Amino acid sequence: MRTRGVSTLIHYEIERLRREHPYTMLVNHFHDHYEIYYLLSGKRKYFIQDRVYAMQEGDLVFIDKHTLHKTLDADDRPHERILINFEEHWIAAKGDDTYAIAFTPFHEKQYIFSLSGANRTLIENLLxxxxxxxxxxQQGWELNSKALLTQLLIFCTRLMDQLSPVEEQPQGYNPKIFEIVTYINEYFNERLTLALISEKFHISPSYFCRSFKDTTGFSFVEYLNNLRIREAQRLLRETKLKVIHIAEQAGFDSVAHFGRVFKQVTSQTPLECRKMMHLGL
Structure with a gap:
């Protein structure tokens, strides 16, 4: 399922969708492929990594691999977007550094660009x-799509020095919550509980839970589990550690709990995930 933190065979997908009613993503969201999101009309809020950004029509979003993100309602009016998901090897052969520049927009942490005038027209024509x-x-559609997508990425790479990034949601929105999010991002693999967070940041548990959900779109437990599972996936991919040690390093208090949460988030067991990664799936 592409809507959860899981390795999937997507290669390349593109979709245009208009929603007439308010919509907030219901599930956790990070993945091992790249994503481009373009807002054709309406307004959205976009939570990326540890910040919320206010989006307007004409905004283009680049989401790197393994980056936690989620779209949320900005108002009750309709919105329309185009979404592209693709794997790196779909346009660049393994070991071919020629295409490295094309992935610059994903790696510079300038997540969102506001487009207007000729720049917006060119990007929309490509999309x-x-x-x-x-x-x-039609015949040759895949080859032409790779060329068009590469052109879009190169154009945006060249635009990076000319366009100002979209500002994150003003800190007055809830600076205390962003402070807590930053703390969770740093210490997710340690023992973190609602009571501990409430005491450390002098905030009532009920207010914290409500404000955290309103600000990020995630519950506290949901967000914490995503960070831990993402770290577990990294360890499964990059090390030969046993599952019990991976569970401990990712912040879980027991391997049984780790297994349940991992299955819930990724629809796989840790061993199934490791096997897929090693097979290159």
Whole structure:
């Protein structure tokens, strides 16, 4: 499932969707492929890593691999977006450094660009061409789609020095919650409980839970589990540690609890996940 933190075979997908009613993503969201989100119309709030950004039509979002993110309602009006998901090897052969520059927008932590005028027209034309290629799937559509997507990425790389990044939601929105999020991001693999957070930051548990959900779109436990599972996936991918040690290093108090949460978030067991990673799936 692409809506959870899981390794999947997506290669390349593009979708245009209009929603007439308020919509907030209901599930956790990080993945091992790249994502581009373009807001055609309406307004959205976008939680990325540890901040909330206010989006307007014409905003383009680049989400790097393994980056926690979630879209939320900004108001009750309709919105329309285009979403692209793709794996690196879909446009760049393994070991080919020629394409490295094309991935710059994902790695610079300038997540969102506001486009206008000729820049917006060019990007929308590229996106609409990509949509048509995928819809019609005529001879050579995949090759042409790779060329169009590469052109979009290079154009945005060149734009980075010219455009100002979208400002994050004003800190007055809830600076205390952002302070807590920063703390959780740093100490997620230690013992963290609602009582501990409430005491450390002098905030009532009920107010903290409500404000955390309103600000980030995640519950405290949901957010903490995502960080821990993401770290567990990294350890499964990059080390040969046993599952029991990975559970401990990721911050879980028992391997049984780790297994339940891992399955809930990724729809896999840790061993199934490691096997898929080693097979290159």
């Amino acid at each position: 609409f061409s990509l949509l048509r290629e995928k819809q019609l799937e």
